[in-house]
Amino acid sequence: MRYGEILTAGVLALFSIYLMVKSAELPIGFIRGQGPGGGAWPFWLSGIMLICCAMIALNWWRRTSPPSQSDEPFFDNHGWRTIGLVGGGLIAFIGLIEIISMYGAIAVFLFYYLWFLGRHSLALSLILSLATPLLFFFFFEGLMRITMPTGMSFTDPVFDFLYDIIY
């Protein structure tokens, strides 16, 4: 945890510097007749962020903040594995949206989570994985008129059928 604290402060400090440089693409001072330049607000705020990072580093060195005093690992093996399985599932979910549509990706993700991670029965996992995207389809597309990504062209027949129902 102690190393996590200083590493994160370092990354945030670098990000603050990057934001300051990026903000300086617009004027950061006061322009007569126009007020503060367009980059002033983010530039000075990023500057304050940098100062805060320095103070966090100082607290880390003085071991005054709880994470800087902690010897426990950032995540233990089980924690990394859990985050990997759930986080990996989420990445795959979002990656699949533009391939098999939002609704298809919901079905796959729910089935993965319920059956593989949640250890629910196959029947329950299948029912929830199929019913939820259908419910969402009729709510968003039918009631709210909000169109979700339909994925690649091979999903068209399914959506043609569903759109025939609501339109």
Next chain:
Amino acid sequence: MEILGLLGDGMLIALQPLNLLLIFVGVTVGLFIGAMPGLGSVNGVAILLPITFLVPPSGAIIFLAAIYYGAMYGGAISSVTLGIPGASTAVATTFDGRPLAMKGRASLALVTAAIASFIGGSVANIIFTGFAPVLASVALSFGPPEIFALMLLAFATFVGLGGEDIPKTVLSICLGLVLGAIGFDQISGAPRLVLFDINAFLQGIGFLVLAIGVYGIGEMLWTIEQTRGEVENNTPKMTARGMMSDAGEAIREGWKGTAIGSFLGFFVGILPAAGATPASLMSYGVAKMTSRKPEQFGRGSVDGIAAPEAANNSASTGSMLPMLTLGIPGSPTTAILLGGMVIWGLVPGPRLFVDESEFVWGLIGSFYISNMAALFINLAFIPVFIWMLRMPFTILAPMIFVLSIVGGYAATRDMFDIWLILFFGFGALVLRRLDYPLAPAVLAIVLGPIAEPTLRQSLLLSSGDPMIFFNRPVAGPITIIAIILILLPALKLFRRKKPTTAVGE
């Protein structure tokens, strides 16, 4: 007495069978739209606007106002049950609503939200009825310096909300403000902070993207990591007696927050640039500052739910005031309502109360009826929401992930934002592990886009003289109070006292 007579006539119009039906349908639809992460009153009103052309103008505006009311009540539901603030107006409700739900007191949280919303709405309706023209002129006297002073006051309350580690709290606020500045410079129109030259950043980072990332994805990852995915379900069954007992507790424990939210919410709500979001945030901050038990805030304080919920309902009614009396919308939703009124051939402004008296008083009467209907419909649905919470965590967790992604997409219709939500979710997990308060960042990204333009407009007005924030009769006292509140935590750095809890963490 004349006002009471007009209000009585207005209520009779609102109680006509068609209008009453529209109120009940509108409130129910609004409740469910508001409860869905990513959708708020603005979506409901915008989507259902075309339907209103099927009924007379008075019925149409009553229907839309009922949706608005219902959505304001509904915003608390996703904040409490899922931990995701569905709309910016419900951010502050998450801070205490979610912890209370995690303690198995979700019904108390939902009942508190419903009662506080009702009282907030009622207080606002009474003030609206009695003082509409006077308050409209007060709202009009608020220029950029006054609005910025108000934003400064809101930020000042955030510093106190962050907790013990001041550098991390200030960093969190600044990060939220900078993220809110991404996209275009609002004054010059020049592209600004297009990170890593990715064009998708030109559209900026919306509040919901950060909020869903932090509270939807990040919160769930945190819970799964901390509990090893074995969350104990301690939500009790809902009974009528339990709800009555919760209602009593909500009134006893939350009266102060409700009072603060009701009055402060209305006042902030009538200001054209402010609206329900700053109102709820400021009310939360003030409720914490004036509380005898400030350490309870962020851990499931009833006052912490009552204050923002009373405020966002009160502000919703308040934001109708400049719309009707001056033709100035106080929020995106009232902007759509204004558009609807113009389409129906009504001209909002001072003459509306004279020329279309029946319409105006029918609408005001419907506020009272909608508020009452929203309370009963909301209370009736609480057992359904509680039932949802009683689902096994291994079903609830993937549902929340799916709602976060779908809700995020519904709000922005951009896949880039969905990846950003995921990035913020993982970032929130790391930062939370290291005791960074994340609530101030979410609050800052909401208020930053209001604060920056008003600061720059004020400095333009004064040719760069910052004294404009001190020497105006309204802006001056607010600025001074805000500065005092900002300096208090700074003093805490040097005189460390007993630790306080970070809000929403």
